[in-house]
Amino acid sequence: MKHSRTLWPPLILGLVLAMILSACTATAPASAPAAGEKVTLNVIMEEVPDYDIVAGLAEQFKADNPDIDIVFDAMPYDAMRDKILTSFLAPKATYDIIIIDNPWMDEFGNAGYLAPLNDFIAGTEGYNYDDFVGPLRDIGEVDGQIYGVPYYNYALGLIVRQDIFDEMGISVPTSLEEYVQTVKDLTTDDFYGAAMQPQRGYKIFEEWKNWLYGAGGDLLDDQGNVIINNEAGVQALNMYIDTYNTAAPPNSLNWGFDEALRAMAAGQAATMLSYNWMLPTLNNPDGPAGDLAGSFQLYEPPGGKAVLGAWHWSLPKNSVNQDAAWKFISWLTSPSVDKERVIQGGAPTRTSVIQDPEVWEKGFGEDYYATVLSILEDAEPLAGGDHAEEIIDVVGTELNSAVAGEKDAQQALDDAAAQVTEIINR
Numbered sequence: 108m109k110h111s112r113t114l115w116p117p118l119i120l121g122l123v124l125a126m127i128l129s130a131c132t133a134t135a136p137a138s139a140p141a142a143g144e145k146v147t148l149n150v151i152m153e154e155v156p157d158y159d160i161v162a163g164l165a166e167q168f169k170a171d172n173p174d175i176d177i178v179f180d181a182m183p184y185d186a187m188r189d190k191i192l193t194s195f196l197a198p199k200a201t202y203d204i205i206i207i208d209n210p211w212m213d214e215f216g217n218a219g220y221l222a223p224l225n226d227f228i229a230g231t232e233g234y235n236y237d238d239f240v241g242p243l244r245d246i247g248e249v250d251g252q253i254y255g256v257p258y259y260n261y262a263l264g265l266i267v268r269q270d271i272f273d274e275m276g277i278s279v280p281t282s283l284e285e286y287v288q289t290v291k292d293l294t295t296d297d298f299y300g301a302a303m304q305p306q307r308g309y310k311i312f313e314e315w316k317n318w319l320y321g322a323g324g325d326l327l328d329d330q331g332n333v334i335i336n337n338e339a340g341v342q343a344l345n346m347y348i349d350t351y352n353t354a355a356p357p358n359s360l361n362w363g364f365d366e367a368l369r370a371m372a373a374g375q376a377a378t379m380l381s382y383n384w385m386l387p388t389l390n391n392p393d394g395p396a397g398d399l400a401g402s403f404q405l406y407e408p409p410g411g412k413a414v415l416g417a418w419h420w421s422l423p424k425n426s427v428n429q430d431a432a433w434k435f436i437s438w439l440t441s442p443s444v445d446k447e448r449v450i451q452g453g454a455p456t457r458t459s460v461i462q463d464p465e466v467w468e469k470g471f472g473e474d475y476y477a478t479v480l481s482i483l484e485d486a487e488p489l490a491g492g493d494h495a496e497e498i499i500d501v502v503g504t505e506l507n508s509a510v511a512g513e514k515d516a517q518q519a520l521d522d523a524a525a526q527v528t529e530i531i532n533r
Contacts (some may be wrong), residue, residue, distance in 0.1 A: 154181040200426040210495035216249035255419025259454035269404035286409040290354040300354035302367035302376035307507035321410020336520035344516040415486035
């Protein structure tokens with residue numbers, strides 16, 4: 108998902124790992140299991156609540172498919188990338204099923220690490236791949252090949268204390284200018300208009316790029332030129348810095364989404380830009396907000412365009428259990444089972460599930476799902492290409508420097524633009 112991220116230069120470290128593996132192993136080429144032999148599928152996942160839902164659903168699959176066992180290796184985000192890359196480079200895959208974070212998709216697909224899923228999808232009756240929301244499908248496709256099917260989304264939206272807005276007769280802001288003024292007006296000595304996540308690296312870029320979209324800017328233009336340091340970018344960063352200095356909790360420069368969520372749940376802040384599925388968390392009567400549960404509402408980000416994050420299910424090319432693995436993935440992400448996953452609290456990815464009245468009734472209400480669909484339909488990832496992870500890190504580092512007062516907005520974005528240009532021109 109999106110917890111603290113560390114960079115692992117894939118080309119250099121990949122070569123090192125390949126040499127180590129070739130020198131230290133003398134394993135014969137792996138072969139598919141014999142007919143009738145029980146298959147064990149090893150699955151790597153991030154250890155988050157969505158994992159618990161998937162693990163529970165897997166018990167249903169195993170009961171109906173006694174010839175297939177499923178073993179989950181759930182772990183913190185920071186450990187996943189290294190383990191996945193090591194599995195890719197082994198003679199036989201450690202993992203038969205992996206989840207891919209969207210900044211890795213182009214890199215892993217172009218490197219030949221993933222098995223194309225086009226034929227699997229075409230051969231699965233009733234799968235309805237086009238039912239996945241378009242921008243989520245786009246992330247899983249590289250040069251016409253499908254390398255991942257959506258697992259869940261973590262697109263961002265504006266979460267507000269609706270009770271406060273209603274009591275004060277305040278309209279929820281729809282532009283950046285309105286948002287900045289509103290959160291300033293809501294700030295007092297012990298209550299803050301905005302719980303922000305300016306933590307260096309991924310967190311601040313993931314939040315601030317919504318501001319960049321709201322100002323009419325972007326990381327790249329249609330020709331692939333870096334434009335993050337143009338007038339729109341500088342305006343968006345100056346507005347973000349001003350809001351942090353005047354309407355965010357003090358000493359929150361290193362906050363990520365966990366700290367922002369806790370501030371909202373504790374009644375210390377009126378708004379936050381965060382993952383859409385934070386709303387059910389906050390409105391859960393047994394969740395962290397306690398008596399405030401039910402007081403929160405989700406909206407599109409000011410300006411109307413959101414940053415899109417997503418996990419996808421993928422098959423390693425060096426797995427010998429691809430048929431069995433696809434059987435599980437296609438079952439889990441089928442319209443009927445995906446509906447059950449979302450009702451249990453999983454983040455939605457299929458249009459039909461989002462628009463299903465039964466999901467509204469058993470889940471979190473029609474307004475929530477309608478807003479999620481509006482957010483997803485034109486959302487875009489932070490960065491793409493083989494070096495997306497590195498780009499995200501350098502931009503997020505420069506943004507944090509500006510918020511910390513180490514550089515002004517123009518200098519920070521000029522420095523970010525220079526580094527991103529160098530990265531994409533390698």
